[in-house]
Amino acid sequence: MSGGANLLYMxxxxxxxxxxxxxxxxxxxxxxxxxxxxxxxxxxxxxxLNGFISTWGDKTHVVVYVKDNVASDxxxxxxxxxxxxxxxxxxxxxxxxxxxELRDELKGHESILEGVDTNLLPASFEIKLGSAYxxxxxxxxxxxxxxxLPWVDEVQYSREWVEKFASLIRFMELAALVIGVFLAAxxxxxxxxxxxxxxxxxxxxxxxxxxxxxxxxYVKVPFFMEGVMQGVVGGLISFAVLAVGRxxxxxxxxxxxxxxxxxxxxxxxVFSVLVLSGVLMGVAGSLVTVGRFLKT
Amino acid sequence: MIxxxxxxxxxxxxxxxxxxxxxxxxxxxxxxITGPSGAGKSTLLKIMFGSxxxxxxxxxxxxxxxxxxxxxxxxxxxxxxxxxxQDFKLLPGKSVFENVALALKVMGVGPGDIKARVNRMLSYVxxxxxxxxxxLSLSGGEQQRVxxxxxxxxxxxxxxxxxxxxxxxxxxxxxIMELFKEVxxxxxxxxxxxxxxxxxxxxxxxxxxxxxxxxxxx
Ligand SMILES: Nc1ncnc2c1ncn2[C@@H]1O[C@H](COP(=O)(O)OP(=O)(O)OP(=O)(O)O)[C@@H](O)[C@H]1O
Ligand SMILES: [Mg+2]
Numbered sequence: 001m002s003g004g005a006n007l008l009y010m011x012x013x014x015x016x017x018x019x020x021x022x023x024x025x026x027x028x029x030x031x032x033x034x035x036x037x038x039x040x041x042x043x044x045x046x047x048x049l050n051g052f053i054s055t056w057g058d059k060t061h062v063v064v065y066v067k068d069n070v071a072s073d074x075x076x077x078x079x080x081x082x083x084x085x086x087x088x089x090x091x092x093x094x095x096x097x098x099x100x101e102l103r104d105e106l107k108g109h110e111s112i113l114e115g116v117d118t119n120l121l122p123a124s125f126e127i128k129l130g131s132a133y134x135x136x137x138x139x140x141x142x143x144x145x146x147x148x149l150p151w152v153d154e155v156q157y158s159r160e161w162v163e164k165f166a167s168l169i170r171f172m173e174l175a176a177l178v179i180g181v182f183l184a185a186x187x188x189x190x191x192x193x194x195x196x197x198x199x200x201x202x203x204x205x206x207x208x209x210x211x212x213x214x215x216x217x218y219v220k221v222p223f224f225m226e227g228v229m230q231g232v233v234g235g236l237i238s239f240a241v242l243a244v245g246r247x248x249x250x251x252x253x254x255x256x257x258x259x260x261x262x263x264x265x266x267x268x269x270v271f272s273v274l275v276l277s278g279v280l281m282g283v284a285g286s287l288v289t290v291g292r293f294l295k296t
Numbered sequence: 297m298i299x300x301x302x303x304x305x306x307x308x309x310x311x312x313x314x315x316x317x318x319x320x321x322x323x324x325x326x327x328x329i330t331g332p333s334g335a336g337k338s339t340l341l342k343i344m345f346g347s348x349x350x351x352x353x354x355x356x357x358x359x360x361x362x363x364x365x366x367x368x369x370x371x372x373x374x375x376x377x378x379x380x381x382q383d384f385k386l387l388p389g390k391s392v393f394e395n396v397a398l399a400l401k402v403m404g405v406g407p408g409d410i411k412a413r414v415n416r417m418l419s420y421v422x423x424x425x426x427x428x429x430x431x432l433s434l435s436g437g438e439q440q441r442v443x444x445x446x447x448x449x450x451x452x453x454x455x456x457x458x459x460x461x462x463x464x465x466x467x468x469x470x471x472i473m474e475l476f477k478e479v480x481x482x483x484x485x486x487x488x489x490x491x492x493x494x495x496x497x498x499x500x501x502x503x504x505x506x507x508x509x510x511x512x513x514x
Contacts, residue, residue: 205387205389208385208386208387209398209402210370210371210374211347211374211379211381211385212374212379212398212399212402212446213371213372213373213374213375213399213402213403214371214402215371215402216371218402
């Protein structure tokens with residue numbers, strides 16, 4: 001008895017059988033690869049958008065825009081702001097300052113502002129609320145009070161669009177999850193079907209092996225190894241698809257949207273997770289089918 | 297070694313292949329099973345081997361009592377039994393050497409050991425020169441001898457041979473039967489199903505006659 005030699009046999013057997021089924025094995029690997037890639041794209045983009053949102057969400061504050069047609073009198077406006085409950089402090093931002101701030105925030109993306117009328121931005125007050133007024137109901141209350149001031153054109157509290165956008169992101173995350181589950185199930189299904197074909201093609205061989213005393217494990221190992229190999233190749237394919245896809249997209253996506261193509265994890269981690277998931281899918285697909293076959 | 301009590305086997309939609317077979321094959325026995333085609337010889341061997349389950353009755357193999365052999369016990373049982381299949385059951389994609397070697401591989405025998413034992417076995421059945429051939433490029437008799445070599449190579453406790461000389465000329469048949477006899481002399485229990493009266497008369501061993509699935513004579 002020599003377990004090591006035995007394992008070596010099984011491995012060489014599985015390599016041989018993998019060579020015999022090259023075409024189905026390659027197709028399976030590609031299926032795994034593309035499902036993983038699609039899932040990763042969804043996941044990454046929603047993580048990126050989410051990161052973008054939470055940076056902006058921190059800046060929850062209320063902005064009061066001054067009506068265009070009233071004479072600008074920051075002092076007087078400030079006095080009336082102080083009388084609104086919840087207002088803790090405020091900063092006046094003139095039209096000029098607003099434009100400058102916008103330019104600063106879009107550093108590197110200034111092209112967006114080309115052709116924008118510099119007078120478009122109204123003067124405004126950025127208001128910090130007392131800490132007791134920061135939940136969304138109270139913010140709305142303060143905003144309603146501010147809106148009643150005669151010189152106030154519009155009240156924006158960033159929560160409003162942050163929350164709208166955040167719910168979009170949550171939807172995307174949910175979509176990524178649902179798509180991920182479906183893709184994983186579809187992939188396991190496809191893998192198990194290609195394995196079913198392979199098992200069917202080799203059913204006589206498997207039957208004979210069992211007749212001369214091969215254990216179920218002995219019969220399963222080649223298929224297990226095939227699943228592992230298909231999974232590894234599938235993982236590599238998905239990584240390649242993502243890397244090449246990102247490279248091609250980078251030049252064709254407007255600059256201000258490029259953050260969405262960021263890779264939110266270090267490349268080696270992405271690589272290992274992709275390969276590992278590929279192996280999991282490949283092995284699950286193989287073993288499910290072979291297991292079912294051996295039960296009969 | 298092998299005991300059967302009131303074993304019956306019916307395949308769906310046909311007359312019973314075996315009915316009420318009670319049979320004792322002691323350890324070290326050399327037993328012929330004979331009878332006309334369709335009498336149930338193959339079915340009897342398959343039940344002893346666990347590749348068919350009896351519809352009724354009990355079997356004791358190697359001291360273990362089975363109504364139905366549990367799947368987990370099958371590999372172990374089959375490693376102790378060398379079975380020569382009537383239709384050979386060789387792997388067409390593997391060479392003669394690999395086919396014989398597989399019986400040892402599945403038992404976990406090391407490669408050096410396998411090489412020596414397989415080569416020795418191939419020379420016993422006079423097939424050394426065919427070691428690297430694929431089974432389908434061999435004659436029927438040669439394939440049969442590969443099947444015999446695969447059954448014998450693992451030095452099993454029991455040999456079940458289903459028409460092992462069906463494709464061999466009389467001279468070769470005699471040689472193969474001598475081989476079984478030799479193995480039997482070393483203590484292996486041998487059961488040979490054959491309808492070759494000549495061989496039975498020549499070797500003069502205990503013979504069970506089957507007819508229509510029943511024991512018609514001993
Ligand atoms: N898988 C099966 N399904 C249905 N009937 C079967 C099956 N195997 C065998 N039989 C039937 O059982 C009976 C006994 O068959 P068996 O193969 O045991 O005969 P045998 O004595 O080995 O014949 P032969 O000398 O031709 O090999 C036959 O009538 C056969 O048709
Ligand atoms: Mg038969």
